[in-house]
Amino acid sequence: MEPTDGGAGFSRLNGEQIEELRGYGERRRTQVGDLLTQEGQRxxxxxxxxxxxxxxVEGHGTAEERQIGVHGPGWFLDEMGLLTGQPSFVSAVVREPGEVxxxxxxxxxxxxxxxPRLGDVILRAFLRRxxxxxxxxxxxxxxxxxxxxGTRRLREFAARNRTPHTWTDLEEDAGAERLLRQMSVGPEDTPVVIWRDGQVLRNPTNAELARLIGPGAVDELPGAMVDVVIAGAGPAGLAAAVYGASEGLDIVVLDAVGAGGQAGTSPRIENYLGFPAGISGVELADRAVMQAEKFGAAIxxxxxxxxxxxxxxxxxxxxDGRDEEVRARTVVVATGARYRRLDLPRLADFEGTSVYYAATVVEARFCxxxxxxxxGGGNSAGQAVVYLVQHAQSVRLVTRHGDLGRDMSRYLxxxxxxxxxxxxxxxSEVCELAGTEGRLASVVVEHLPTGARRSLDAGLLFVFIGAQPCTDWLGGHVALDEHGYVRTGPAVGAPVEGTRPPDLLETSAPGVFAVGDVRSGSIKRVASAVGEGALAIRLVHEHLARLGRAPGG
Known part of the structure; x- marks a missing residue:
């Protein structure tokens, strides 16, 4: 059988690399039909x-079995789920006997x-796969x-966590509706998640879905003291995780949804250093997660x-959802900010079904x-327009000011x-929403200088009008500015631990640092967030030295 890569760009090891690996593994003889990996199994x-x-193959042993590719001598199996501990989404079946x-x-x-050269080969292949x-x-x-x-929530969670999935719309697939009735699944039990090994989850929470496709669920957090807890897995938090873990710190990263933060909702970032062809926010986060976990960070x-x-x-x-507490010598606050909501009657009627605050592949399929x-008038709105116009019937951008280049990058x-x-x-601004049963039909837009109003057909509304910091959880533990962002360094305006002034990114609480969009005075750019995450780790080391603690000690 001629090996093929199925279009996946699979990589191959040379004889010298295989020989070097022999001392780290076990040689096994294989027979036709042997299952090396199986869907749904870790x-x-x-x-x-x-x-x-x-x-x-996908769907091994079923009528829908489909071959994706064939590996021959020198090729290695698997994808990034092997490193993150996820179950397999495909099976590996021996076609011709030999040895692995x-x-x-x-x-x-x-x-x-x-x-590191072999590590690069494997990581690149895993990402492509x-x-x-x-x-x-x-x-x-x-x-x-x-x-x-609920459907939208689960699809967003799967997309943000790069989980292979398909979605069947009950509005368009009568067969799916009949299937659910046969399974005694009522409307109150939807959405439903089904997987290969027969597991069925009825209207699951994100945590329940995470346990199915994990790890990463809240149940698996460590109980021992760690060097750093990073709250938030956007670019700033992930950068701190990569630099901290690579320097020997015990790192735990916590995020409410998944890696990427606001940047993870960007369909394409074209002005990030080192990616001249651009990169999606999800892919950038994906690569950062792989780096952090390679060095030992727990996410x-x-x-x-x-x-x-x-x-x-x-x-x-x-x-949330855990009785035990996570204890740490230092904390990096990287919870970012969430987009503001329009102050409009009936907005809540359409949120989650017709009004969105991100423009990813999930939302694009609805368009x-x-x-x-x-x-909106900033980069997030501009990136959404450039992406959504490839999918939608039409796109209209509503902005309050006359100069589109005031807050938006020139390339957009x-x-x-x-x-x-x-x-x-x-x-102009949106002043009214119209529709029935949670389905948006149109919006009314007012031209501010003249007061003239115009009704626009709109099946979907995307809102990017600034952000508010995610700092409610801090509960007064650190000083905030008048807009709720975390004060750091000189902006704290008071010493910490006696007479010591706070470090550049340190908050009013000694050993607690703030980075990225959540920090007062930060520059809302991916590159600056990454830089702050790296700098925070340097300050963490200095704080641990003051405590007389070595990393991991």
Whole structure:
């Protein structure tokens, strides 16, 4: 059987690399039909094909079985789920007998730390393979109405956590509705999540879904004292995790939804250093998670932080849904900010079904052949317009000021103004929403200088009108500015621990640092957030030195 890569860009090891790996793994003989990995099951070995061939298939043993590719000698199996501890989304079946080398993940990580070149090969392949799975493999199946906030929530969680999944819309698939009736699933039980091994979750919470596709669920947080708890897994928090873990710190990252933060909702970031062709926020977060976990950081989602206090010289972070507390010598606050809501009657009637605050692949699928209105004048609004116009029937951008370039990067302004499919309504605001049963039909826009009003067809409304900081959980533990952002460094205006002035990113609470959008005076850019995350780790080291603590001690 001729090996193929199924279009996934699979990588191959040379003889020297395989020989070096032999001391870290176990050689196993294989027979036709042997299952090396199985859908829905977790495993902790990297398999390298020494001889024979191994097929990667979806739906193994079912009438819908489909072959994705075939690995021959020198090729290795799996994708990023092996490193993160997720169950397999495909099966690996021996087609021609031979031999494989099974390398346990801890031994693999030890080896790639000694040989970064091999580590790069494996990580790049794992990322490409997950990308292929997202586009071609069913994974979990979500069945629910497009107008259900629960459906939208689960799809967003799966997308933010890069989980292969398909969605069946009950509004369009009568067969799915009949299937649910046969399973005695009523409307109150939807949305439903179904997976390969027969598991069915009825209207699950994000935490329940995380336990199915985990790890990363809140149940798996460590109980021992750690060096750093990072609250928030946006660019700033992930940068702190990468730099901290690579320097030997015990790191735990907590996030309410998944990695990426606001940047993770951006369909394409084109001005981030080192990516001339641009990169999506999700992919950037994906790569950062792989880096952080490669160095030993623990990332948990969903794990919403709900409280912070200082106790006996250390910090205690409370997590929603968990009785135990997470204890840390230092804390990095990177919870960012959430988009503001429009102050409009009936807004709540349409949120989660027609009004959105992100423009990712999940939302784009709702836009097909439907008119879309985007509100906002910054980069997030501009990126949404450029992305959504590829999917929607039409896109109108509503902005309160007349100069589109005032708050938006020039490259976005140029793309919007050149695109005849986009209409820009300047010096305007949305003043009314219309629709029935949670389904938006139109919006009314007022031209501010004249007061003239115009009704626009709108199946979906996207809102990007500034942000408010996610600091409610801090409960007065650190000083905030008049807008609720965390004060740091000189802006604290008072010493900490006696007469010592706070470090540049340190808050009014010693050993608690703030980075990224949540910090007062921060620059709302991905690059600056990453820089602050890295700098925070330097300040963490200095704080631990004052405590007389070595990393991990």
């Amino acid at each position: 495993h902790r070995d990297l398999f390298v094909v020494v001889s024979g061939t191994v097929a990667v 080398l099974a390398v346990p993940v801890p031994a693999l990580l030890d080896f790639v730390a000694r040989d 997950r990308e292929q799975l997202l586009g071609s493999v069913a994974g979990i199946r979500i069945i629910g109405s497009r107008f259900s906030p 948990a989602a969903p794990a919403a932080v709900v409280g912070l206090e200082r106790r006996e010289g250390y910090h205690v972070v409370r997590v 097909a052949k439907r008119p879309v209105v985007v509100v 302004v140029d793309q919007i103004e050149r695109d005849e499919r986009v209409e820009v309504l300047r010096e």
